Amino acid sequence: MAQAKAIEVRPVESGNGATDRCPMIDFVNLVSGKWAIPILYRLIVTGCPIRFGELQRAVAPITQKELTRQLRLFEHRGLVYRRVYAEMPPRVEYEITPLGRTLRGTLDSLADWMRANASHLIT
Amino acid sequence: MAQAKAIEVRPVESGNGATDRCPMIDFVNLVSGKWAIPILYRLIVTGCPIRFGELQRAVAPITQKELTRQLRLFEHRGLVYRRVYAEMPPRVEYEITPLGRTLRGTLDSLADWMRANASHLIT
């Protein structure tokens, strides 16, 4: 209780709403979890529609359940398209949206940094 | 560079040593959780040493415990310096390391993207 009161500062309320937000907190709310960024980046570098199974193989040892969950979240947030084909071996394709595509530069930069520094970092 | 080749499918070498590194998975392993990126970015934009309490107020409603935990992780990974002063109101200062500082461009880009797109995104 003491500490919650001490920190209650939170100057977010500006009156006009939605200003003064922390973009980093927004970002973590948008893509959180172990697999979110790897999936998103894979969809970005693949520029075209990709089937569920192929995506799962591309994102290495992710489980079916987790991939489904993340893709639905991305779809709901407008970062990924989902197209279902009424065929009998089921076919569902996922594709990055134009909005999601705008993340490319940022994620490239992140991947480059990681590739350059992975060796100096303690796991 | 390599990523221009787009879909190089992960070589799922499950049997031997794991050499199929994905920089994005490395990144998530490095900074994961709700508060990691906000803390790191705050330390980066503040270029100088900053005390624990001040940092906690800056990163808004983070708890003491979580801030301590993340800072220790960053210290262990060489992203943050931790200096303890043997004074009586205890004083501990944290500062981004040169290595951590190299993330600045990437995180700036990330923050810019988020600021530009926060309004179109469903929470």
Added chain:
DNA sequence: TATAGTAGGCACCGAATGGGTACTAAAGGA
């Protein structure tokens, strides 16, 4: 004297995350 600030540590707890297995549907092939 009483209280607050400082930078934590420690125990407890619920929520979120993520993995594993089993199951489904309809079609094709042996």
Added chain:
DNA sequence: TCCTTTAGTACCCATTCGGTGCCTACTATA
């Protein structure tokens, strides 16, 4: 008849994440 493929869903479980409350040792201030 059985097996396989595909994109899931349902259920169970372990781990992690993160919040709360309670403790310290000492000092400065009201």
